[in-house]
Structure formats: structure tokens, C-alpha cells
Amino acid sequence: MADTTQFDLVSPERRLASAQVVSVQIPGADGDMTAMAGHAPTITTLRPGLLTAEGPDGTTQYVVTGGFAEITATGVSVLAERAMPRDEVSADVHAELVKEAEEAHAKAKEVFVNEPGPVDDAAKLLADMVAVGDHIGL
Structure with missing residues (x-):
């Protein structure tokens, strides 16, 4: 071992x-x-x-x-x-996590106008969260 x-x-x-x-x-x-x-x-x-x-x-x-x-x-x-x-991550749980990431991205675009760094970070977070669902088969 x-x-x-x-x-x-x-x-x-x-x-x-x-x-x-x-x-x-x-x-x-x-x-x-x-x-x-x-x-x-x-x-x-x-x-x-x-x-x-x-x-x-x-x-x-x-x-x-x-x-x-x-x-x-x-x-x-x-x-x-x-x-x-x-095994606790259902399609509904994942959808809620993606929704939260979408809301964070929308808020970053609103707050950080003409500041691509924070908006890009929020977009990456959203993309990663969507990818988690793909990775685990949801």
C-alpha cells in the first residue's frame, strides 16, 4: 500500500x-x-x-x-x-449553482464597467460551474 x-x-x-x-x-x-x-x-x-x-x-x-x-x-x-x-449534487442543485454564478457575472458587468479583470473572473467562474455539470454528467 x-x-x-x-x-x-x-x-x-x-x-x-x-x-x-x-x-x-x-x-x-x-x-x-x-x-x-x-x-x-x-x-x-x-x-x-x-x-x-x-x-x-x-x-x-x-x-x-x-x-x-x-x-x-x-x-x-x-x-x-x-x-x-x-452524489448530493442533483440537476436542480447544479442549476442553482449556475444561477448564482450567472447573477455574480451580471453584477460584475454592472459594477465594473470598462474594467475587464473582475468581469473576466466572473465569466470564468460561470464557465467553470457549467463545466462541473458537464463533467459529472448533469
């Missing part, structure tokens, strides 16, 4: 995971990454996506909407803005 590392996933609503895992695939804002035992210390922001933890008891997937991941010598801690187990 490969080395394991501690994995913790929390959101403002609840603790979703605390387990020994072999790897954690993280949807980082600057690209996806896989953290394993012995990984270099890293902090990254999350983009909307599918976070996958592989452990001795199998694979568990979570949908995250953003937040931060900290990888240290002792494990991986993910502080998600919003997170839920993959």
Missing part, C-alpha cells in the same frame, strides 16, 4: 471529510494538481470543480465552488467556500 496522508475538507456548513488518503486531486485556480504524501508545501486557491480523494477504502468525490487548499508535510486541508459530496 502506498503512503497515506491526512485529508480534511471543511466548508462553512460542515466538515465533509477527515481521513487518511493516498491522493487528493484538487481543482486549483491555476490548474489541477494531485497531492500525495511527501508533496512540497503548497497553498492554492480553488476553482469550481470536482475534488477527488483516493484512499484505502476507495474513491470519494466532492463538488467545490471555490476556496483554498493547503498542502503540508502532515496532510492536505481544503477550506471550501461551498462543498458537497458528488
Whole structure:
């Protein structure tokens, strides 16, 4: 069996995971990454996506909407803005997440007139949220 590392996933609503895992695939804002035992210390922001933890008891997937991941010598801690187990994400839940991202994009276009940076960021968030639905088959 490969080395394991501690994995913790929390959101403002609840603790979703605390387990020994072999790897954690993280949807980082600057690209996806896989953290394993012995990984270099890293902090990254999350983009909307599918976070996958592989452990001795199998694979568990979570949908995250953003937040931060900290990888240290002792494990991986993910502080998600919003997170839920993959099997809790129905078409209706995903539609609500997309609606929230659409509203944030519309507000950014209204507030940041002639400032493409924040509007582009909101558009990317919306595109990532739509892609999550495609990725998980909704």
C-alpha cells in the first residue's frame, strides 16, 4: 500500500471529510494538481470543480465552488467556500449553482464597467460551474 496522508475538507456548513488518503486531486485556480504524501508545501486557491480523494477504502468525490487548499508535510486541508459530496449534487442543485454564478457575472458587468479583470473572473467562474455539470454528467 502506498503512503497515506491526512485529508480534511471543511466548508462553512460542515466538515465533509477527515481521513487518511493516498491522493487528493484538487481543482486549483491555476490548474489541477494531485497531492500525495511527501508533496512540497503548497497553498492554492480553488476553482469550481470536482475534488477527488483516493484512499484505502476507495474513491470519494466532492463538488467545490471555490476556496483554498493547503498542502503540508502532515496532510492536505481544503477550506471550501461551498462543498458537497458528488452524489448530493442533483440537476436542480447544479442549476442553482449556475444561477448564482450567472447573477455574480451580471453584477460584475454592472459594477465594473470598462474594467475587464473582475468581469473576466466572473465569466470564468460561470464557465467553470457549467463545466462541473458537464463533467459529472448533469
